[in-house]
Amino acid sequence: MRVLGIETSCDDTGIAVYDGDRGLLAHRRYSQIALHLEYGGVVPELASRDHIRKTLPMVRRVLEEAGTGPGEIGGVAYTSGPGLAGALLVGAALGRALAFAWGVPAVGVHHMEGHLLSPLLEPGGPAFPFLALLVSGGHTLLADVRGVGDYAILGESIDDAAGEAFDKTAKLLGLGYPGGPAIEKAALDGRPGRFHFPRPMTDRPGLDFSFSGLKTACVHAVSGQEGVLDSRTIADIAAAFQEAVIDTLTIKCDRALETTGHERLVVAGGVSANALLRRRLKDLGDRRRVAVHYPRLELCTDNGAMIAYAGYLRLTAGQHEPLGFGARPRWRLTDLPAVSG
Ligand code: ATP
Ligand code: FE
Numbered sequence: 001m002r003v004l005g006i007e008t009s010c011d012d013t014g015i016a017v018y019d020g021d022r023g024l025l026a027h028r029r030y031s032q033i034a035l036h037l038e039y040g041g042v043v044p045e046l047a048s049r050d051h052i053r054k055t056l057p058m059v060r061r062v063l064e065e066a067g068t069g070p071g072e073i074g075g076v077a078y079t080s081g082p083g084l085a086g087a088l089l090v091g092a093a094l095g096r097a098l099a100f101a102w103g104v105p106a107v108g109v110h111h112m113e114g115h116l117l118s119p120l121l122e123p124g125g126p127a128f129p130f131l132a133l134l135v136s137g138g139h140t141l142l143a144d145v146r147g148v149g150d151y152a153i154l155g156e157s158i159d160d161a162a163g164e165a166f167d168k169t170a171k172l173l174g175l176g177y178p179g180g181p182a183i184e185k186a187a188l189d190g191r192p193g194r195f196h197f198p199r200p201m202t203d204r205p206g207l208d209f210s211f212s213g214l215k216t217a218c219v220h221a222v223s224g225q226e227g228v229l230d231s232r233t234i235a236d237i238a239a240a241f242q243e244a245v246i247d248t249l250t251i252k253c254d255r256a257l258e259t260t261g262h263e264r265l266v267v268a269g270g271v272s273a274n275a276l277l278r279r280r281l282k283d284l285g286d287r288r289r290v291a292v293h294y295p296r297l298e299l300c301t302d303n304g305a306m307i308a309y310a311g312y313l314r315l316t317a318g319q320h321e322p323l324g325f326g327a328r329p330r331w332r333l334t335d336l337p338a339v340s341g
Contacts (some may be wrong), residue, residue, distance in 0.1 A: 001077060001312060001316055002205045003074065003311050004017055004056065004059065005308025005309070006059070006095045006304060007078075007079045007135065007302055007303060008055065008079060008083075008087050008091030009079045009082070009083025009084065009087060009091075009302065011031065011033065011035075011042045011047050012031050013032070013311075014028070014029050015050050015055065015304040016304035016305040016307060017068055017073070019066075023064050023123065024198065025065075026063075028058050028061060029302070030058065032046075033177065044137055047257065048084070048090055052090050055091070056094065059094075066117070068326055070147050074098075074315070075104050075107065075312070075315040076095045076098050076099040076102075076104060076107075077107050077108075077312070077314075078106070078107075079109055079114065080108030080110075080326065080327055080328055080331075080332035081110065081330070082111055082330055082331045085327050087326075092326065093325065105315055106320060107311045108326075109307045109311050109314070110310070113148075114306035115134055115136060115268040115306060116143070117313065118306035118309065120309070121299075121306070122295070124295055125293060127264070129146045129147070130244060130264035130293075131253070131257055131264070131266070133156060133266070133272075135269045135271035136269030137161060137164055137178075138164065139156070139157070139161050139248075140161045140162045141154075141156035141207050141208050141333075142256045143156065144260055144302075145266070147338060149339050153333065154259075155207025155252065158208050158210050159211060160210075161211070161250050162209070162245055163178075163180060165214055165215050169214075172218055172222060173218075173234045173237060180273070183242055184275065186239075187243075188235075190236045190240065191236050195221050195237055195242040196216045196219060197243075198214065199251060200213050202251045214244055214248075216240055221237050221240075222237065246274070246277045248320075250277075255286070267293070268294065269293065270301040270302075271300075272295065
């Protein structure tokens with residue numbers, strides 16, 4: 001089956017075509033970063049309106065790039081939550097309408113299930129079961145994954161997500177948005193040892209995370225400096241911050257692998273693009289003889305490919321939506337139906 005995927009949950013428009021036999025045929029991403037820049041954050045109404053402008057032309061283009069006519073599309077998948085209600089409704093309305101017009105089934109996909117399953121769309125992707133670390137702008141969680149829709153949350157952030165901490169710290173250091181890549185770049189020139197930040201919640205049992213204290217530690221480091229921050233100090237703080245977040249994530253993965261006994265670790269979400277995180281988890285995997293899997297770099301942040309793929313798995317299992325559609329701005333990963341087999 002060939003599936004069109006539509007992602008509009010926040011400030012990225014993502015469109016893709018996934019084919020069950022041939023894999024990902026084409027995908028495009030459009031980022032609204034420039035649109036929201038002057039407001040210092042995503043403006044929901046502007047996001048929705050821009051998705052309206054971008055989605056349909058992008059669908060035409062991606063179908064063309066995939067060498068696919070609408071007649072070859074067997075189903076349509078759109079993100080139905082979690083995310084911004086208005087933005088989600090744009091993708092849901094378009095996805096549902098196209099599926100109706102083409103006479104094919106439609107399915108609403110959980111955005112985090114999209115991230116979670118994205119490493120599986122690659123050839124040689126991991127088999128179930130596995131441990132998953134989801135690290136994105138809105139989520140940081142460890143899950144025991146037994147199959148599609150069969151998820152148990154082992155731990156999650158009690159405050160800020162890891163990506164959110166990267167974004168807030170980058171803002172504090174004047175490094176711009178999105179903060180993850182900016183901190184990663186600045187940290188390359190950072191000297192280790194000048195600053196040391198805590199590894200939150202690693203000194204007690206459990207798999208939950210907390211990143212808001214780390215952000216506060218950076219605020220103190222900045223306010224402890226006299227005058228305007230110089231680029232060396234910015235680099236040193238960025239490096240110490242990145243080190244602390246990644247060390248914390250690695251410690252918790254190690255602990256979760258120990259308790260679950262899983263032999264595969266899947267890491268997804270925007271922060272999984274981070275090179276230092278990938279290096280540290282590779283070392284952990286080598287030490288524990290655990291295979292570590294990621295999405296390809298361009299599929300770490302929001303994209304349509306992960307929605308097309310998760311939709312493909314659910315549609316081929318017989319799941320689809322009635323003619324009505326809606327958005328689920330708040331939707332827990334553990335509320336999804338499991339796909340048997
Ligand atoms: P969610 O998926 O939880 O709803 P989101 O869709 O906004 O949130 P993603 O698109 O998966 O999140 O990821 C974006 C986040 O990833 C941002 O917080 C960004 O700073 C972070 N990020 C991107 N690249 C990197 C990197 N190289 N290092 C660290 N963080 C990164
Ligand atoms: Fe996301």
